Amino acid sequence: MEGLMWEPFVGPPTSMPECSNCGAQVDESDNFCSNCGEPQTETARERLNKTIEKRANEQASASGSTSQRDELISRVGYALGFVFVLSGLSVLPSVAGVFFLLGGILLFPPIRLLTARVFGSPLKIEAMAVLAGVFVLLGTLLFFLL
Numbered sequence: 001m002e003g004l005m006w007e008p009f010v011g012p013p014t015s016m017p018e019c020s021n022c023g024a025q026v027d028e029s030d031n032f033c034s035n036c037g038e039p040q041t042e043t044a045r046e047r048l049n050k051t052i053e054k055r056a057n058e059q060a061s062a063s064g065s066t067s068q069r070d071e072l073i074s075r076v077g078y079a080l081g082f083v084f085v086l087s088g089l090s091v092l093p094s095v096a097g098v099f100f101l102l103g104g105i106l107l108f109p110p111i112r113l114l115t116a117r118v119f120g121s122p123l124k125i126e127a128m129a130v131l132a133g134v135f136v137l138l139g140t141l142l143f144f145l146l
């Protein structure tokens with residue numbers, strides 16, 4: 001009878017898988033180590049890698065679109081600035097030309113960066129556009145009134 005009794009089960013050490021990263025025991029059904037978060041299966045590892053890759057792509061495209069937007073704004077600033085400076089020069093003997101010139105120069109992106117020296121941080125693009133608009137509007141008024 002004694003021989004038929006079940007021996008107390010002492011499983012081989014492999015019955016309880018260990019985390020390959022920190023050595024903590026993990027359940028076979030666990031996809032990730034509960035101690036350090038290391039993926040325990042190939043699918044879990046792939047899923048984690050895909051998530052990381054996706055996040056990196058999202059961040060890259062997010063920062064890419066903002067720099068594209070800045071570049072577009074700076075190009076528009078240069079284009080409009082040149083138009084106003086040229087039209088200012090063409091009517092220069094008149095005071096209106098001075099306002100056109102000032103408005104156009106304000107639209108050049110480097111001028112916005114220069115405002116950082118005066119105000120600590122560059123003026124907002126909107127503020128620069130409004131300032132330039134005021135100068136150009138004044139110039140237009142003077143041009144037609146004088």
Ligand SMILES: [Zn+2]
Binds near residue numbers: 019020
């Ligand atoms: Zn672990």
